[in-house]
Amino acid sequence: MLAFAEQAVNGLMMGSIYVFVALGMMLIYGVMHVLNFAHGALFMLGGYVAQTIFMRVFDNYLLAVAGAVLFLILIGALLERGVFAPLRGNLRNQVIASLGLVLVIQNTVVAVFGPNALQFPVQATRATVQLGPLSFAVQHLLIIAVGAACVAALFAFLHLTKLGTALRAVSQNPRGALVVGIDVEATHKLAFALSMALAAIGGALLGPLFLVFPQMGDLPLVKGLAGIVLGGMGSIPGAVLGGLAIGVIEATSTLVLPTDWKDVVVFCTIVVVLLLRPQGLFGLRTRDDHG
Amino acid sequence: MSKLHRRTFVATLAAGLAGAGGARAQGGTATLGILTALSGPLAAPGRFQMNGFNLARDELNEAGGIEVGGRRLRVELKVYDTRGNPAEGASSMQRLTTVDRVPVVLGELSSGVVPAVAPIAEENEVPFIMTVPTGPGLTKQRNRWVFRVNAHNDMLGKALADFVAQRDWKPIAFIAWNNDAGRGGVRGMQEALPQGFPIAYTGYFNVGEVDFSAHITNIRNSGAKAVMLFMDEEPGSLAISQIRAAGLPVQLIGTLAMGSDRFLARLDAQRLNGMVQYNAFPPNAPIPRIQAFSQRYRARFNEEAHGFAAQSYDGLMVAAAAIRAAGSLQGSRIRDALARIEHQGVTGLIKFDAEGQAHPPVYVTEWCADGKRSILYPAELAAGCGAG
Numbered sequence: 001m002l003a004f005a006e007q008a009v010n011g012l013m014m015g016s017i018y019v020f021v022a023l024g025m026m027l028i029y030g031v032m033h034v035l036n037f038a039h040g041a042l043f044m045l046g047g048y049v050a051q052t053i054f055m056r057v058f059d060n061y062l063l064a065v066a067g068a069v070l071f072l073i074l075i076g077a078l079l080e081r082g083v084f085a086p087l088r089g090n091l092r093n094q095v096i097a098s099l100g101l102v103l104v105i106q107n108t109v110v111a112v113f114g115p116n117a118l119q120f121p122v123q124a125t126r127a128t129v130q131l132g133p134l135s136f137a138v139q140h141l142l143i144i145a146v147g148a149a150c151v152a153a154l155f156a157f158l159h160l161t162k163l164g165t166a167l168r169a170v171s172q173n174p175r176g177a178l179v180v181g182i183d184v185e186a187t188h189k190l191a192f193a194l195s196m197a198l199a200a201i202g203g204a205l206l207g208p209l210f211l212v213f214p215q216m217g218d219l220p221l222v223k224g225l226a227g228i229v230l231g232g233m234g235s236i237p238g239a240v241l242g243g244l245a246i247g248v249i250e251a252t253s254t255l256v257l258p259t260d261w262k263d264v265v266v267f268c269t270i271v272v273v274l275l276l277r278p279q280g281l282f283g284l285r286t287r288d289d290h291g
Numbered sequence: 292m293s294k295l296h297r298r299t300f301v302a303t304l305a306a307g308l309a310g311a312g313g314a315r316a317q318g319g320t321a322t323l324g325i326l327t328a329l330s331g332p333l334a335a336p337g338r339f340q341m342n343g344f345n346l347a348r349d350e351l352n353e354a355g356g357i358e359v360g361g362r363r364l365r366v367e368l369k370v371y372d373t374r375g376n377p378a379e380g381a382s383s384m385q386r387l388t389t390v391d392r393v394p395v396v397l398g399e400l401s402s403g404v405v406p407a408v409a410p411i412a413e414e415n416e417v418p419f420i421m422t423v424p425t426g427p428g429l430t431k432q433r434n435r436w437v438f439r440v441n442a443h444n445d446m447l448g449k450a451l452a453d454f455v456a457q458r459d460w461k462p463i464a465f466i467a468w469n470n471d472a473g474r475g476g477v478r479g480m481q482e483a484l485p486q487g488f489p490i491a492y493t494g495y496f497n498v499g500e501v502d503f504s505a506h507i508t509n510i511r512n513s514g515a516k517a518v519m520l521f522m523d524e525e526p527g528s529l530a531i532s533q534i535r536a537a538g539l540p541v542q543l544i545g546t547l548a549m550g551s552d553r554f555l556a557r558l559d560a561q562r563l564n565g566m567v568q569y570n571a572f573p574p575n576a577p578i579p580r581i582q583a584f585s586q587r588y589r590a591r592f593n594e595e596a597h598g599f600a601a602q603s604y605d606g607l608m609v610a611a612a613a614i615r616a617a618g619s620l621q622g623s624r625i626r627d628a629l630a631r632i633e634h635q636g637v638t639g640l641i642k643f644d645a646e647g648q649a650h651p652p653v654y655v656t657e658w659c660a661d662g663k664r665s666i667l668y669p670a671e672l673a674a675g676c677g678a679g
Contacts, residue, residue, distance in 0.1 A: 003512040006537075010504035115330040117525055119557065128536050135538035210501035210529060254505035255512070259494045260469055262505065 006134050007251040013140045014223075015247020016147030020202030021217075021224030022231070022239040023154065024195040030171035030234065031191040032084065034094040038101035039199060040221025046072050046203030047212040048109055051120040061122045061208075068200040076196030080189055106214050117213035125208055139209045146205060150198065151240050157194075158236070167191060171234075223247075223266070230270050232280030241281065321357055321364040321620055323610060324371070324387035324396035324417075326408065331374035332498055333400045336523055336548065336599050340398060340423055342592055343603030344368060347611075350587075357611050360618050366611065369393055373404050375498075380404035381411060388415035394620040395420065395610045398603065402426030402471040405437075412436040417622040418613075418629055422606035423599050426471035427479055430648040436622075438629055438647040440609060440636070441602040442571055444472065444521075448479030450653035451519075451544065451569045454668045455484065460517035460542050462489035464510045466503065466530060467521035469495035476521035476546075491515035496526070503530045507537045517542035524548045528557040535562045547571050550656045550664060550679065552595040560662035570654045572598035572638050573666055573679045584637040598638075602651075605636030654679075 021043055028036045046068045054064035083101065087093045125139040158164035169177040170187040178184050206216065227246045231238025246266055253265035273281065325344055328337035348366045356363040369391050371383035380399065387393050388411060395418050399405055402424040409429070412419035413436045421429065421439040425447065430439050455463065465480070467473030477493055484490075491513035494506040503526075510518055518541045520530050527549050534541065545568035548554065555563060574585045574596040584604070588596035610625075612634050617624035634641045639651035655668035656679035664679025666672055 003508045006508045006511070007505065010502075010508070014502065110330075116334050117332075126532075126536075128538065130538070135536065137533075137536040140536075211525065215499060216501075251505060254509065259496065259505045259509070 002133060003255055004252060007255055008248060009131075009134075009136060009140065009144075011248035011251030012244065013143050013247070014251065015227075015244035016143050017202055017206055017220050018223045018227045018246055019147055019151065019240050019243035020198050020205075021220045022227040022243040023151070023236065024198040024202075025224060026228060026234070026236055026239040027167075027191045027195045027198075029228075030236075031167060031174075031187055032088075032094070033091060034084065034098065035225075036195070037095065037098040037221070038079075038105060039098075039195070039224070040217030041102045041105035042072060042075070042196060042217070043199040043203045043220055044212075044214060044217035045075070045105055045109065046200035047120070047207040047216055048113055048118070048203075049200070050204030051118055051207055051212045052113075054120065054122065055118075061124065065201060065204040068204045069197045072196040072200035073193045076192045077189065080192040084192075085185075085188075109214050113214075115214065117211035120207040120212050122208040137209065139205070143205045143209070146201065150201060154194070154198075154236070163190060223250075226266060226270055230273055230280060232283030235280070235282040238280055238282030319356070319362060319364050320367050321359065321614060322367045322369050322391065322393055323607070324384075324391060324393035325368050326371055326373050326380060326383055326387075326396060326398045326404070328375045328400050329370075329372040331376070332525070333375040333523075335525065336400055336423065337372075339597040339599040340400060340603045341370070342588070342597070343422070343600035343605075344397065344607050346588065346591055346600070347604045347607035349591075351607070351611055357614050359614060359620060364620075366607075373399065373401070375401040375404060377404050377407035381407040384408040384411040384419075388412070388417045393417065394614065394622050395625055397606050397610060398422055399424055400599075402429060402475070405429045406432075409434050409437050415622070416626075418610075418626045420606050420610055420629070422603040424472070426475045428471065428475065430646045435630075435647070436626060438643050438649075440606045440638070440641050440649045440651070442651055442653050443479075443648065444476040445479035445483065446650070447547075447569045447571075447653055448476060449483040450668060451655060452480055452483035452485075454567070454655045455517070455544070456488065458542075460544075462491035462513070462515050463517045463519060463544075464492040464494075464513060464515035464541070465490070465519050465521065466494050466496065466506045466510075467519075468526075469497050473521045477519075480519060496522075501526070501529055503533045504537070506530075507534055507539055510541065511537070511539055515541060517544055519544040520549070521546060522548075524551075524554055524557065528554065531558060531562060531566070542567075544568065547598045550658075551597055553597070555658075555662050560658070560660060563658040563662070564660045565658060567655055567657045567667065570598060570656045570679070571651060572596070572601040573654050573656050573664065574601075575664070575678050576654070576666060576672065577674055577678055578672070580635070580637050601637050605634075605638050605641060608636060609634045609641050 025039050049071045050064040050068035053067040083097050084094055127138050128135045166182045167187050169182055170184055174184055223246050227243030228239050231242025249269055250262040250266045253262050327340050328334055348368055351366045356365045373380040373383055387396050397420045400423045405424050413434050419437050425444045427443045427445040465477045467477045492509050520527055543566035547570045550568045550570045585596040613625050613628040613632055617628040641649045643649050654666055656664045657667050659676035663676040665676045666674045666679045
C-alpha cells in the first residue's frame with residue numbers, strides 16, 4: 001500500500017508533466033488542427049532558457065520560469081508568423097514543418113549549449129517533505145501543484161473570459177467565428193502563446209528534478225501525445241485526464257512488472273481503450289458538449 | 292568511364308594511397324586510431340579518455356617518439372567520435388583500418404559499440420585495445436585482435452563482492468543500465484557473491500532515462516539494505532539524489548565513475564557520505580606510480596586524475612611499447628608483441644592473458660563525511676580519508 005502511494009505520487013508528478021505537453025499541443029490542434037511535433041523540443045528549450053537565466057542572470061527560480069515563459073512566447077510568435085501562418089491551408093506541410101523544427105531546435109541547442117546534460121540546482125526545491133513514512137523532494141510536489149493550478153487557470157480562461165470563449169469558438173467553427181466578428185488570426189496567435197507558456201513552465205519545472213539535456217522533451221512529447229489519444233483527440237479535459245492516467249499507469253505498473261515494461265503497459269492500455277472506444281475516453285462527447 | 296580511363300584511375304588511386312602510406316613513414320610519424328565519444332550521453336567520460344590518450348601521446352613525443360627499426364616516429368592520433376553508437380563505431384573503425392590505415396586502434400567507451408568494432412579489427416588485421424568498456428563478454432569472442440587493459444565487470448564485481456560479503460549488507464538490490472555493461476555487471480556480481488547471498492531486487496533502466504522513482508519504491512518494498520548502482524556519473528548522480536530525497540535508508544554502492552571529485556561536485560559530501568565504490572585508480576593512493584601520474588595529470592588538465600584517463604594513458608603506452616617491441620607498424624606484428632608484453636603501467640602491471648584481457652588491481656574506496664575518500668580494499672593497501 002505504501003509502495004502504491006509512493007508510486008501514485010510519482011505517477012501524478014510525471015503525469016502532470018505529460019499534461020503540460022498534451023494541453024499545449026491540444027490548444028494548437030484545437031484552433032489550427034495541426035499536431036505540432038516541435039512541442040517536445042520547445043519544452044526542452046524552456047528548460048534550457050530557465051536554466052540559463054537561473055545560473056547566469058538572476059539566481060531566482062521564479063524569475064527564471066517567468067523568463068522562460070516570455071522567451072518561449074516570443075519564439076512561438078516568430079514560429080507562428082514565420083512558419084505556420086505562411087503554410088496555412090495546407091495541414092500536411094504544417095505537420096512536416098513542425099517535424100523539421102524539431103531538428104532545427106535540437107541542433108541549435110546542441111550548438112549553443114553543447115551536447116552534455118546541464119545541472120539546474122535549485123536549492124529551495126531540493127529540500128524534502130515528509131509525508132508519513134515517505135519523503136519527496138519539494139520539486140515533486142511543486143510540479144503537481146503548478147500543474148493543477150495551470151489546468152484550473154486554463155479552464156477558467158477558456159470558460160469564463162471573452163478571449164477564451166473566442167478561442168473555443170474558433171476551434172469549433174472558424175467560419176462561424178469569423179461571421180460573428182472574432183479575429184481568427186489573433187486567436188491563432190493566442191493559442192500559440194498559451195501553448196508556448198505551458199511548454200516553458202513544463203520544461204522549467206522538470207529541469208531541476210532531473211537534468212536539462214537536448215532530448216529531455218522527447219519522452220514527454222510521446223507520452224503527451226499518448227495522453228491526447230487516450231483522452232480523446234480535441235478534448236481538453238481528455239488531454240488532462242489522459243496525461244495523468246499515463247503517468248499513474250506507468251508508475252504503478254512497475255510495482256508488479258519489471259520497470260522496463262512500463263512503456264509496454266502504457267501502450268497496451270491505449271490499444272485496449274481505443275478498441276473499446278475508438279474516439280478515446282472523452283473524444284466525441286466533450287466536443288458535442290461544447291458544440 | 293572507358294576501360295582505359297578506369298585502369299588509369301585505379302592506378303592513380305593506388306599510387307596515391309601508396310604515396311600517402313609512404314609519406315607517413317618518411318615523415319616520421321606513427322598515426323594511431325582512437326574511437327571515443329566526444330558528443331552524446333557519453334561525452335563526459337569521453338573527455339577523460341581523450342585526456343589520457345593526449346597526455347600519453349605528448350609524453351611519448353617529448354621523449355623523442357617511438358623507436359621503430361632504428362627510426363624515431365612521432366605519435367599522432369586520428370580520433371573519431373562514435374557517440375556511443377554501434378553504427379557510428381563500425382563506420383569509424385572501417386575508416387580507420389581501410390582509409391586511414393592505422394596500425395593500432397584504441398579506446399571506445401561503450402560496451403555496446405565494441406561488438407560492432409571488433410570483427411572489423413579482425414578482418415583488417417589491426418589490433419584493437421579497449422581502455423574503458425567493461426562488458427565481460429567482449430574479450431571472450433575468440434578474436435585474437437582484441438585486447439583490454441582495464442578490468443571488466445566480473446573482475447570489478449569479484450573485488451566488490453569480496454568486500455560486500457565481509458559486511459552485513461544483505462539483502463542487496465541492483466539498479467543497472469539495460470545494456471551489456473549494466474546487465475553484465477549485475478551478472479558478474481551475482482556470480483561473485485557467496486552462494487545464497489540474498490538479492491532483493493534488480494531493476495534495469497535505458498540509457499537516457501532520468502527517473503528512478505519506480506526502482507526506489509521497489510527497493511523500499513523489497514527491504515534491501517544496500518543498493519548497487521551500475522551506471523556512470525550522470526545517471527549515478529540522479530539516482531543518488533533521488534534515493535536520498537526519498538529517504539531510502541540503504542548503503543550505496545557505486546562504480547568507479549562515482550569515486551571522483553567531479554562526482555562530488557555534482558552532489559555534495561552529505562549525500563555521498565558512507566557510499567563505497569570500486570575503483571581501478573584511486574588518484575590519491577599512497578603508491579608512487581599513481582601519485583606521479585596524478586601530479587602530471589593535474590599539472591596538465593588542472594583537475595583530479597580520473598580512472599578512465601589512467602587506463603587510456605596505459606593503453607596508449609602499451610601500444611607504443613608493442614610497436615617498439617615489434618619494430619614495425621604492421622598490425623600482425625604489433626598484435627604478436629601485445630600478446631607477449633609485460634608493461635608496468637600507472638594502473639598496475641599490464642600483461643594480457645590468452646583472451647587478451649589484462650588483470651590490473653581493483654580497489655574499493657569509501658566517501659568520508661568531509662568529501663574525501665579512503666581506501667578500504669584490498670586490505671594491504673587500505674588507507675584513511677584523503678587517500679582514495
